[in-house]
Amino acid sequence: MEDVVRALGYATLGSRLKRIGEKLQAQTQDLAGELAGTGLPTPHNPVLAALDRQGPLSIGDLAKALGQSQPGITRMINKMKSEGLVSVTSLEQDRRVSTVALTEAGRHLVDHLKATLWPAVSFAVADACAGLDGPLLQQLDQLEAALTEQSLSTRQTGQPLPDWDTLDLETRS
Amino acid sequence: MEDVVRALGYATLGSRLKRIGEKLQAQTQDLAGELAGTGLPTPHNPVLAALDRQGPLSIGDLAKALGQSQPGITRMINKMKSEGLVSVTSLEQDRRVSTVALTEAGRHLVDHLKATLWPAVSFAVADACAGLDGPLLQQLDQLEAALTEQSLSTRQTGQPLPDWDTLDLETRS
DNA sequence: CCTCATAACATAACAAGTTATATAACACGA
DNA sequence: TCGTGTTATATAACTTGTTATGTTATGAGG
Numbered sequence: 001m002e003d004v005v006r007a008l009g010y011a012t013l014g015s016r017l018k019r020i021g022e023k024l025q026a027q028t029q030d031l032a033g034e035l036a037g038t039g040l041p042t043p044h045n046p047v048l049a050a051l052d053r054q055g056p057l058s059i060g061d062l063a064k065a066l067g068q069s070q071p072g073i074t075r076m077i078n079k080m081k082s083e084g085l086v087s088v089t090s091l092e093q094d095r096r097v098s099t100v101a102l103t104e105a106g107r108h109l110v111d112h113l114k115a116t117l118w119p120a121v122s123f124a125v126a127d128a129c130a131g132l133d134g135p136l137l138q139q140l141d142q143l144e145a146a147l148t149e150q151s152l153s154t155r156q157t158g159q160p161l162p163d164w165d166t167l168d169l170e171t172r173s
Numbered sequence: 174m175e176d177v178v179r180a181l182g183y184a185t186l187g188s189r190l191k192r193i194g195e196k197l198q199a200q201t202q203d204l205a206g207e208l209a210g211t212g213l214p215t216p217h218n219p220v221l222a223a224l225d226r227q228g229p230l231s232i233g234d235l236a237k238a239l240g241q242s243q244p245g246i247t248r249m250i251n252k253m254k255s256e257g258l259v260s261v262t263s264l265e266q267d268r269r270v271s272t273v274a275l276t277e278a279g280r281h282l283v284d285h286l287k288a289t290l291w292p293a294v295s296f297a298v299a300d301a302c303a304g305l306d307g308p309l310l311q312q313l314d315q316l317e318a319a320l321t322e323q324s325l326s327t328r329q330t331g332q333p334l335p336d337w338d339t340l341d342l343e344t345r346s
Numbered sequence: 347c348c349t350c351a352t353a354a355c356a357t358a359a360c361a362a363g364t365t366a367t368a369t370a371a372c373a374c375g376a
Numbered sequence: 377t378c379g380t381g382t383t384a385t386a387t388a389a390c391t392t393g394t395t396a397t398g399t400t401a402t403g404a405g406g
């Protein structure tokens with residue numbers, strides 16, 4: 001059965017990118033289950049990372065930092081608040097803005113993720129991307145094939161992982 | 174405000190790909206509004222293209238051809254059926270399988286899209302991708318910047334578009 | 347033939363993104 | 377100070393993807 005989305009090339013690049021992104025997120029979720037045992041949904045990771053990097057942020061700034069719409073952020077923050085990972089307080093000077101900050105539990109989770117899941121994902125994805133070459137569509141072909149052939153979880157070497165903060169510019173970009 | 178998803182590189186590649194894919198789809202939708210005037214949702218285009226390329230297909234085969242799950246296809250087909258674009262008939266030999274085929278209206282729409290939207294999108298996306306170079310993350314940086322700077326609709330040259338069927342291997346891949 | 351496993355599709359519930367709009371707080375000019 | 381416009385967030389409705397599960401049809405063995 002022909003892969004139509006792949007065959008149409010530029011015409012369906014949007015669908016293609018979404019599809020690969022979802023596959024990556026699904027495999028990341030699997031890896032999270034094995035590694036960290038936390039049931040943290042994959043899209044919540046960037047939120048935690050943003051708060052870790054930048055400290056407390058408003059809803060709007062979080063939306064900008066993650067490049068998505070404000071209502072989406074509001075909903076995610078509500079869920080994370082209900083799980084005790086973040087606290088939301090309204091700003092003294094301007095009570096329209098609510099400031100989102102990591103709670104103690106949130107910070108602990110971040111520390112755990114920095115030591116386990118986040119570097120593991122970086123390495124596994126870097127491994128899947130190793131050897132990619134050529135124009136964009138070709139690299140996407142290669143990446144999609146690589147992910148199909150071997151999932152992120154089986155790309156775990158088992159070797160000791162460096163902590164997140166020490167790995168920044170090496171594997172990450 | 175730092176773009177965290179971009180900054181985290183491989184660790185958030187899934188989110189990144191989804192984000193770019195959604196942006197592309199949104200801009201494709203805009204282009205569709207200007208060009209074709211049809212309110213066809215962007216994800217329905219690959220379904221039409223698959224049926225156009227392969228003739229009538231079962232739900233399961235469509236799911237394979239598009240690389241998504243069967244329930245998603247079922248729902249999309251139901252909507253397209255309700256809009257008169259496809260017909261669904263159950264197979265004589267095996268009444269479990271339902272065969273999806275373009276209706277007359279569906280075929281007319283496909284012909285229209287082949288003459289307008291599909292080649293236009295191919296060209297516009299190819300234009301946005303022109304000059305991309307380097308490793309995957311770098312090409313994604315460049316692509317995302319290109320889409321932000323100039324939308325697909327403003328990449329329309331206005332010059333005559335070749336018909337879809339004559340453009341296959343040239344711009345498409 | 348009847349049963350049971352399998353296969354195809356449908357349905358339901360959920361997740362996470364979007365747009366459009368409502369609400370509430372602020373800021374400024376008449 | 378009183379509207380009035382703007383800004384920040386919340387809410388609602390929708391889309392489109394997912395998984396889990398139900399239903400019906402097929403086919404194969406006893």
